[in-house]
Amino acid sequence: MEWKLFADLAEVAEARTVSVEVTDEATVGDALDALFESHPALESRVLATDGSLHDHINVLRNGEPAELGTPAQTGDELALFPPVSGG
Secondary structure (H helix, E strand, O other): OEEEEOOHHHHHHOOOEEEOOOOOOOEHHHHHHHHHHHOHHHHHHHEOOOOOEOOOOEEEEOOEEOOOOOEOOOOOEEEEEOOOOOO
16 A cells, blocks of 8 residues: 655655555554554654654545544555645
């Protein structure tokens, strides 16, 4: 499956898209762990010290809001959005 990264998260990973492999019974959280394995600098930007998502991070699965426990399947498009401002 593929993660799309936006704003400073893409800068930290030095990539706008990252492919990860997970098992058939995977969740979005499992896919996130796989992302951190290949790009460990993202973990502190995305997760709080208790392992939960920072309040300002949005996770999407196939364009819909997702929680870490949401099932994920091969071929899904996952996205991480940090807060974005501007005008």
